[in-house]
Amino acid sequence: MSHDHPQSTEHAEAPYLELLARGAAAEAYDRPALLARADGAGPEALAALESARRLALRVRADLEGRRRREAELSALFETAHDLAGLRDLDAVLRAIVQRARSLLGTEVAYLSLNDPVAGDTYMRVTEGSVAARFQQLRLGMGEGLGGLVAQTARPYVTSSYFDDARFQHTRAIDTGVRDEGLVAILGVPLMLGSAVIGVLFAADRHSRVFAREEIALLGSFAAHAAVAIDTANLLAETRSALAELERANEIIRDHSAVLERASEVHDRLTELVLRGGGVHDVADAVSEVLGGTVEFADADSAPFAALDLTGTNGHAVRDGRDWVAAVAAGDEVLGALVLRGRPALDPVDRRTLERAAMVTSLLLLARRSAGEAEQRVRGELLDDLLDTPGRDPRLLRERAARLRADLDAPHVVLAARIDGGEEGTTERRTADRQRVGSAAAHLAATRHGLAATRDGGTVLLLPLGPADTPAEVARQLAKQLGGALHEKVSVGASAPVEAPAARPGAVAEAYGEARRCLEALRLLGRPGEGAAAQDLGFLGLLLADTRDIDGFVDRTIGEVVAYDERRGTDLVRTLDAYFASGMSPARTKDDLHVHVNTVAQRLERIAKLLGPDWQCPARALEVQLALRLHLMSSAVARR
Numbered sequence: 078m079s080h081d082h083p084q085s086t087e088h089a090e091a092p093y094l095e096l097l098a099r100g101a102a103a104e105a106y107d108r109p110a111l112l113a114r115a116d117g118a119g120p121e122a123l124a125a126l127e128s129a130r131r132l133a134l135r136v137r138a139d140l141e142g143r144r145r146r147e148a149e150l151s152a153l154f155e156t157a158h159d160l161a162g163l164r165d166l167d168a169v170l171r172a173i174v175q176r177a178r179s180l181l182g183t184e185v186a187y188l189s190l191n192d193p194v195a196g197d198t199y200m201r202v203t204e205g206s207v208a209a210r211f212q213q214l215r216l217g218m219g220e221g222l223g224g225l226v227a228q229t230a231r232p233y234v235t236s237s238y239f240d241d242a243r244f245q246h247t248r249a250i251d252t253g254v255r256d257e258g259l260v261a262i263l264g265v266p267l268m269l270g271s272a273v274i275g276v277l278f279a280a281d282r283h284s285r286v287f288a289r290e291e292i293a294l295l296g297s298f299a300a301h302a303a304v305a306i307d308t309a310n311l312l313a314e315t316r317s318a319l320a321e322l323e324r325a326n327e328i329i330r331d332h333s334a335v336l337e338r339a340s341e342v343h344d345r346l347t348e349l350v351l352r353g354g355g356v357h358d359v360a361d362a363v364s365e366v367l368g369g370t371v372e373f374a375d376a377d378s379a380p381f382a383a384l385d386l387t388g389t390n391g392h393a394v395r396d397g398r399d400w401v402a403a404v405a406a407g408d409e410v411l412g413a414l415v416l417r418g419r420p421a422l423d424p425v426d427r428r429t430l431e432r433a434a435m436v437t438s439l440l441l442l443a444r445r446s447a448g449e450a451e452q453r454v455r456g457e458l459l460d461d462l463l464d465t466p467g468r469d470p471r472l473l474r475e476r477a478a479r480l481r482a483d484l485d486a487p488h489v490v491l492a493a494r495i496d497g498g499e500e501g502t503t504e505r506r507t508a509d510r511q512r513v514g515s516a517a518a519h520l521a522a523t524r525h526g527l528a529a530t531r532d533g534g535t536v537l538l539l540p541l542g543p544a545d546t547p548a549e550v551a552r553q554l555a556k557q558l559g560g561a562l563h564e565k566v567s568v569g570a571s572a573p574v575e576a577p578a579a580r581p582g583a584v585a586e587a588y589g590e591a592r593r594c595l596e597a598l599r600l601l602g603r604p605g606e607g608a609a610a611q612d613l614g615f616l617g618l619l620l621a622d623t624r625d626i627d628g629f630v631d632r633t634i635g636e637v638v639a640y641d642e643r644r645g646t647d648l649v650r651t652l653d654a655y656f657a658s659g660m661s662p663a664r665t666k667d668d669l670h671v672h673v674n675t676v677a678q679r680l681e682r683i684a685k686l687l688g689p690d691w692q693c694p695a696r697a698l699e700v701q702l703a704l705r706l707h708l709m710s711s712a713v714a715r716r
Contacts, residue, residue: 089125093133103137106130166309167202173277173302174204180298181291183279185259188267188302189216189223190275198227198276208256214249221250222264226276232265232296234287261285265296267303277302324421346436356437360414363433367426369418373404373437375411393422393430400427402434411438455480455521456529459538459584463531466582473578481525484578487541488526489550489570490587492595493517493558494534496565496604509564510534516561520554534595536588541573551594551607565605569594572609633703636686648686649704651679656701660692 092109110126118126170188178186185205189198192215199215206212216224225244226233235241238254238261254262259280267275277299279287346359356373364371393402393416400416414434416422422430458476461468477484495509514530517537521528526539539550551570558566571587571594574580598606631638637648651669655676658664662680666673683691690696 089122089129090133093129097133097137103134106134106137166306166313169302169305169309170202171204173298173305174202177277177279177295177298177302178204180294181263181279181287183281185257185278185280185282187278187280188275189214189227189278190267191227191273198223201275206257208253208258211253211257214253216250217247220245220247221254222262223276223278224250226264226266227273230266230268230271230273232263232292234261234263234292236261236284236286238262258282261287263287263292263295265292265299267299267306269303269307274303274306346433356440359433359437359440363414363416363430367416367419367422367429369416371430371433372415372417374413374415393427393434400430402430404434404438455482455518455527458482459527459529459536460531462527462538462577462581462584463529463536463588464585466585468581470578470581473581477527477578480527482527483525483540485576488538488574488577489541489545489547489572490574490584490591491537491539491551491554491568491570491607492534492588492591493537493554493566493568494595495562496567496599506533512562512564513558513566516558520557532592536591538574538577538584547571547573547609548607551609553607555605555607559605567595567598567604568607569596569598570607570609633699634687637683640682640686646679646682648679648683651676652683652700652704655680656697656704660697 089109093106096105107130110123110130113122113126174186174188177188178184183205185203187203187206188201190201191198195215197215197217200212203212216227218224218228222233222235222238222241222244233244235243238259239246239251260283262278262280264276264278266273267277277295279291279295346362360371360373393400395401396415398417398420400419400422402414402416403410404412404414414430414437416430419426458473458480462473474484493513495513510530510533513535514528517528517535520526521537521539524539526537528535528537537554539554541547541550547570551568555566555568558568569591571590574583574587577584594608598604598608634649634652637652640646641648647669651665654668655662655665658668662673662676666676669676687700688696691700
């Protein structure tokens with residue numbers, strides 16, 4: 078027996094050596110034992126075959142592992158070689174993702190890069206992806222598997238994404254992953270030193286267990302990828318630096334031309350000032366000389382960060398890719414000149430921009446002085462109309478004509494005040510009056526009217542167009558002043574003044590009515606509104622100088638009166654009886670000798686004509702007053 082055993086072992090190993098030699102599949106190694114058992118081999122032979130099979134499978138596994146590692150190393154070498162030849166960052170990133178998908182044999186591969194400003198990581202390149210929402214994902218640090226990799230700088234793998242609770246699931250990320258249909262995901266960090274710059278992923282749309290060797294392989298590839306990305310960034314920075322050097326050389330070559338331009342702009346600005354040019358003329362001239370676009374920005378819209386840097390010292394400063402030079406008068410910043418399209422300015426061009434800003438400040442001061450003088454003249458003319466009604470109309474017309482105002486046209490007098498302007502310190506009240514007065518003067522000038530500061534508020538005399546009403550002008554003025562001052566401004570309006578020059582005294586009377594309307598708005602708790610007497614119901618009837626009774630009656634119950642006249646109905650008498658009976662339909666029907674249903678139908682019709690709120694206390698009071706006045710005037714007319 079001992080003599081036969083080595084021989085049987087030889088026979089047992091032979092078929093497996095043949096299988097190893099031709100690289101047979103693993104299931105083929107079961108065949109020799111099955112054939113021997115079919116031929117009636119004894120236990121010893123079968124045991125020898127089983128021992129040889131196990132040994133052959135170990136050898137086969139070892140050979141497979143060596144071949145796989147050789148293939149991986151070869152792929153890594155080829156990848157590193159390919160990446161080394163790339164210079165464009167986008168091409169580098171695409172090559173990284175394509176090779177990662179190929180190496181691991183996954184359905185999808187993708188790469189995200191960290192955004193240090195936003196504090197998250199965003200999808201940069203995908204390969205094999207079909208879902209648009211997935212391709213546009215942004216992951217906060219710690220959110221999703223990728224956010225966890227970016228935060229911890231460690232690889233993470235999941236065989237079933239939606240069943241994995243190790244990382245934070247969010248609706249946006251889960252929706253994107255579900256759209257893509259991903260199940261198994263492996264993510265490894267892209268590292269530069271100790272810093273994570275992004276995450277490289279490989280993923281399948283079915284459950285899959287990634288082996289340690291696959292995780293190590295993707296990690297090795299990620300290391301190459303990070304270096305390639307860094308190299309591409311460095312090349313981009315180098316190209317940018319070379320471009321900067323080239324621009325510097327161009328600046329040196331053009332220095333002589335710059336000096337000539339400086340002399341030219343000096344001459345042009347001097348000419349502009351002498352012939353009375355404006356701010357925009359200065360901006361156009363400097364734009365042409367400097368080869369960029371120069372715009373004037375007032376103090377409300379100019380770049381505040383840049384103005385804080387430049388202050389009033391006269392120096393132009395960089396604001397992003399723009400240059401900003403403050404336009405100032407003493408300590409007051411009036412605005413700024415903003416130069417766009419010239420990110421690089423030499424000292425001579427910078428001085429050109431600064432000189433233009435100084436010229437602009439002189440023009441603005443001159444314009445302000447002229448505006449203040451015109452505002453003062455407008456205020457004096459309105460003061461004379463209010464205080465000295467006996468002025469010569471001819472002289473008033475001449476003064477108004479110089480201000481482009483027509484005092485023979487219909488006008489309206491308006492009283493304006495910041496709501497709550499009577500409160501606060503004396504300094505605050507004074508400042509509020511000045512702000513309202515300045516804004517009102519500007520509006521009056523644009524509409525060829527007059528404005529003055531008076532009685533703790535502002536008074537305006539504005540022309541009325543053919544379709545204008547005092548109430549509409551008051552509402553419009555309240556809206557305009559409130560928007561300009563960012564405050565609630567209340568405005569009261571008078572009845573129309575037909576020709577202020579012909580009847581100067583009518584302006585003072587109208588001003589009194591406008592002030593009463595303004596005070597009524599305050600008492601009624603309607604801040605920030607504009608109104609005339611016609612908007613205030615019976616209170617307006619008391620406040621108005623004209624005592625327009627017919628107009629009040631028509632505005633209040635005119636629809637009911639007209640309905641009776643058209644249809645021959647008895648709604649006015651029903652209203653009178655209804656109020657006389659204490660608003661009781663039962664007593665009303667007795668007074669009118671009609672059925673209670675008839676009373677109800679008439680009241681329903683009245684509600685449709687006057688509106689559903691006609692019986693509320695305030696409205697009912699106005700309706701009763703209008704009814705009394707109508708009945709009285711009708712009785713007088715019958716006599």
